[in-house]
Amino acid sequence: MALYYRENRLGEIKPWLMKLMAFFRFSVITVIAFLLLVPLIRTISRSVEKPVFVIAQDNSQSIATGTNNEFLTGAYRTELNRLTESLNKDYDVRTFSFGDGVRENFEFTYQDKITNYSTLFDEIHVKYSNRNLAGVILATDGIYNQGSSPLYSVNRVRVPVYTIALGDTTLRKDLVLTRVNHNRMAFIGNSFPLEIIVNARQCAGARTTLTITRDSTVLVTRNIDISGNRYHQAIPVFLEAKEKGIQRYTIKLSVLDGEINIGNNTADVFIEVSETRQKVLLLANAPHPDIAAIKNVLEKSLNYEVKYVPAKDFSGQLNDYHLVILHQIPSVENNLAVISDQLKLTDASLFYILGAQTSVVHFNKLEAGISISDNGGKISEVQARTDDNFSLFTISDALDSEFNSYPPLVSPFGIYKNTADNNVLLYQQIGNVVTTQPLLLFSAGAVHKTAVLCGEGFWRWRLHEYGVSNKHEIMDELLLKTVQYLSVKEKKSPFRIIHKNNFAENEPLLFDAELYNESQELINIPDVRITIYNEKNVAYPFTFSKTEKAYTLNAGFFSVGNYSYRAETRVGEKPYQERGEFSISALQLEQAESRADHQILYALSEKTGGMLVYPGQLNELDKSIQSREDVKPVIYSQKKLQDLVNIKWVFFFLMLLLSAEWFLRKRSGAY
Secondary structure, eight states: OHHHHHHTTTOOSOHHHHHHHHHHHHHHHHHHHHHTTOOEEEEEEEEEEOOEEEEEEEOBGGGTTTSOHHHHHTHHHHHHHHHHHHHTTTSEEEEEEESSSEEESOOOOOOBSOOBHHHHHHHHHHHHTTSOEEEEEEEEOSOOOBSSOHHHHGGGSOSOEEEEEOSOOOOOOEEEEEEEEEOSEEETTOEEEEEEEEEEESOTTOEEEEEEEETTEEEEEEEEEOOSTEEEEEEEEEEEOOSSEEEEEEEEEOOOTTOOOOGGGEEEEEEEEESSOEEEEEEESSOOHHHHHHHHHHHTSTTEEEEEEEGGGOOSOGGGOSEEEEESOSBSSOOOTTTHHHHHHOOSEEEEEOOTTBOHHHHHTTOOSEEEESOTTOEEEEEEEEOTTOOSSOOOHHHHHHGGGSOOEEEEOSEEEEOSOEEEEEEEEETTEEEEEEEEEEEEOSSOEEEEEOOBOHHHHHHHHHHHHSSOHHHHHHHHHHHHHHHSOOOOOSEEEEOOSEEETTSOOEEEEEEBOTTSOBOOOSOOEEEEEOTTOOEEEEEOEEOSSSEEEEOOOOOSEEEEEEEEEEETTEEEEEEEEEEEEOOOHHHHOOSOOHHHHHHHHHHHTOOEEOGGGHHHHHHHHHTOSSOOOEEEEEEEEEEGGGOHHHHHHHHHHHHHHHHHHHHTTOO
């Protein structure tokens, strides 16, 4: 006010205007002074979350077997969509299709080759365990052929499960080639067995003919007389492996009069016929549980002939074997002085497994691709973490996620240093710290390939997996792929294509490629192209994608059959070419059982507090869900403290006061 009084000596500004401008200036200064005290403001925000309802539609082939497809894709589809819209008024409805996998939104194609409830309930648990999940509507026929029973897997979601019973429960005449048990590998000149499991329902007194063919040549013909309406028979057959390569055998049961589902009368099996088995020598410093675990895994595969010899008793030649596994040797007791020259010169691949008994000093002299310093005879317990950039072979996605819960291996303590160009699959994790020290690594020298597992205790990993899942799949896969990579005598071609010999029809074709320069260094500068040919010689061309040091290709899904390929690249003016073959096997799990199991759906709903309805009762299901009083929206409140000076409207308020005061002062002619 004093400042304006001094400016208004001539009385040009009206008194009320002078007081107003003084008030604006005073207010700005007061607010700024107050902000210097750093005041805080508390805000409370509230959000309302509707209850979540999941509707999962079974999209597997068994749904459409014996059911009117027009009904499934017409009236039923319309009613299910109407139910979804009705529930969406009060619930946050999420829709899924499941079968081979779990996908968002309904599909209604009924083409999936398997039914797996475990995957569905796991997906629901992961996505909605911390949400206001009110219930699950499961539209299915109760048939499952992968994963655990829905009565067990539903424990992952602790909410009512309402089931819509689809499919046909009528017991019809059906002849089923349920399964063909066989080995994937046979050896040329040997006989190999097939066990053919045949089931028949409502077919008493009928006769069918079993035929086995290869390349349109009939190998076996056998008549089967069906003695009852619930017939089951395991039929053993022996075939002779005459030709090398992947052989396709077609097993077929002749169709009976009145049989509706004939898709389960035929099965194809693919068997790789090789010339010789891979010989594996297992040398060990002393008896150890790892030895039994490794032998158990390898002896289950017909690919390998395993021989175990204590190191102190070995007197043979390493070159007689494709792979030599050395468990905790060299050690103080067995320093391998007798065969040290063989280890350096043999063309057999070497797989070292280190542990508490390993003599680090002697091991460092073997030039295995890694050295350990500052050991002092100490050991440490380490867990494993996978390297995402590893490209020598593919491993299960479950491997990396499961390792946190696996028991540690006993590893020699020290500083690990690479002495060669290594590919690391597993790194050591100590506590919660993932180190750069390798746990499982591979190197390819000029003479032989080498792998080093820097820890003992593989048997603990297998035992842990069996305790969790009642199987050994992940650990057996890790060991078998390690041994497969090491035992195969690779051509020394600079250009290599890596792939499986057999794929399932719902599995994408995955290929890896490696290209080496003249210094045996991995390069991926030139493009790599591959052309896949089916049995009719139709060509499918692809180009590999480049990874950090190599190449990879996902060629997608192909139909059942035998395929060959030709891969090409060029380094400078020099062309390279690789040829090979593979097969794709049919998945017939959905054809094996076509009678819907509504009893398991009833038990599922009873167990969880839901209800079972049929497709024509979706209105009743809607009313039942809408009448629930235990499901309410969840209101979330969030309190937040923030500096008043950071609030935008305070800034604009001050600017408004200053601008108004400036405008009035200029307009009145004051300066």
